[in-house]
Amino acid sequence: MLTRRGWGICLSSGGFAIAGRILGIPELYAVAVAALALAGGAIAYVRFWPWQVDAQREVHPPQVHADGSSRVELSVRNLDERPSPVLSARDPFDEGRRWARFRMAPLEPGELARAAYRLPTSQRGIFPLGPLQIGLTDPFGLAQLTIESAPRTTLTVYPRVESIRPLPQAQGADPDGVTGRPSLAAGGEDFYALRPYQTGDDLRRVHWPSTARQDDLMIRQDELPWQGRVTVLADLRASVQTPPSLELTLSAAASIIHAAWRDHRQFRLVVTDGTDTGFGAGHAHLAAIFEHLAAADVHVSGQLSRAMTVLGRGATSGGVAVVSTDQLTDHDVVGLGRLPGRFGSVALVVIERSAWDPRAQGQKSREVPGLRRVVRVNASQTFGVAWDSVVPARPGRLSERVSP
Numbered sequence: 001m002l003t004r005r006g007w008g009i010c011l012s013s014g015g016f017a018i019a020g021r022i023l024g025i026p027e028l029y030a031v032a033v034a035a036l037a038l039a040g041g042a043i044a045y046v047r048f049w050p051w052q053v054d055a056q057r058e059v060h061p062p063q064v065h066a067d068g069s070s071r072v073e074l075s076v077r078n079l080d081e082r083p084s085p086v087l088s089a090r091d092p093f094d095e096g097r098r099w100a101r102f103r104m105a106p107l108e109p110g111e112l113a114r115a116a117y118r119l120p121t122s123q124r125g126i127f128p129l130g131p132l133q134i135g136l137t138d139p140f141g142l143a144q145l146t147i148e149s150a151p152r153t154t155l156t157v158y159p160r161v162e163s164i165r166p167l168p169q170a171q172g173a174d175p176d177g178v179t180g181r182p183s184l185a186a187g188g189e190d191f192y193a194l195r196p197y198q199t200g201d202d203l204r205r206v207h208w209p210s211t212a213r214q215d216d217l218m219i220r221q222d223e224l225p226w227q228g229r230v231t232v233l234a235d236l237r238a239s240v241q242t243p244p245s246l247e248l249t250l251s252a253a254a255s256i257i258h259a260a261w262r263d264h265r266q267f268r269l270v271v272t273d274g275t276d277t278g279f280g281a282g283h284a285h286l287a288a289i290f291e292h293l294a295a296a297d298v299h300v301s302g303q304l305s306r307a308m309t310v311l312g313r314g315a316t317s318g319g320v321a322v323v324s325t326d327q328l329t330d331h332d333v334v335g336l337g338r339l340p341g342r343f344g345s346v347a348l349v350v351i352e353r354s355a356w357d358p359r360a361q362g363q364k365s366r367e368v369p370g371l372r373r374v375v376r377v378n379a380s381q382t383f384g385v386a387w388d389s390v391v392p393a394r395p396g397r398l399s400e401r402v403s404p
Helices: 002-021 026-048 206-215 245-261 283-294 306-312 331-336 383-390
Strands: 055-062 063-065 071-077 087-093 097-106 112-118 127-128 132-138 144-150 155-157 193-196 220-223 228-235 265-273 319-325 345-352 374-377
Touching: 002 026, 026 127, 026 144, 055 087, 055 132, 055 144, 055 155, 055 306, 063 283, 071 283, 087 127, 087 144, 087 383, 097 112, 127 283, 155 283, 193 345, 206 220, 228 245, 228 306, 245 265, 245 283, 245 345, 265 283, 306 319, 306 331, 345 383
Parallel strands: 063 155, 228 265, 228 319, 319 345, 345 374
Antiparallel strands: 055 071, 071 112, 087 097, 087 132, 127 155, 132 144, 193 220
């Protein structure tokens, strides 16, 4: 309950008492007693002053990309029948490495006060926030009584995402990568599946027997929906990554996945530590992958060749993008050169050292025989520029989708 200043006063009172005893000066005893009385009065002040408040904290938004905008909105209401004293609020961020501190003026009974502050988002990661601490301090700052008013929450900062072109579609593959795209003749009576009615559907396609059973309009799906597939392999081995290159690698992986989502593809993330998210589509799958990338770090075990073996399970088509650095070994290069024979579209993103270290400018990274699309990120071109210079534009215009 005592603050540092309060403990200092108590220790000083002991020093005055000892000095008074040694030097035989009675006035020093009086100073010691006054210091102890002041500390005791401060404790009584914060302990018995009546106050009761309710605090609510909201983070808008709780997930954001690096360098995005996220803010905390606090609301504090006085629940007591008397005006509240001057209170202090502290909200720890990132396990107390940073704090938001401010004072709250006295509130009338039932009065609501609001405050807001911005959260730092320059660094990728998952950061704990809170618990919010509201406290009463005596006028001399000797004692403080603190309560936890709002629980802990988290801010998730995703890697930076650049707007790039999607990986070119592989030719002639269905979602399983083994057959051509299915289609039914016009006017056929068979169908592949049933789905709930959506606004704009042709009512002539309503399947009435299933509608009666489900008590909801069910529509005949006469053609199996087809989506291209994109796999992103992120090389996070400690032997090829440094802290700056790791951020560039994760940003490139997130950008490629975001482009596939924007192009209505199925997408998948594979990491050299054995992680495999599986194929999926939609906002929830994208958010789950971004959250994994937000918490990702380098690992000691794992091999690029083993991860490339995982890529081809159950499919010999679709597109794949591998993101690594210029520290690839000869064995890695040989394995990468074999990917075009297994996938319809392949791109390799190489993060060169000069991309984060100006002293490395002019150093040439090795060639990768067999790969036509090699995106080299260096001091002269960022990932977005390098990617769009290698990946061709597709005719037509992509529909816009809102990033999570």
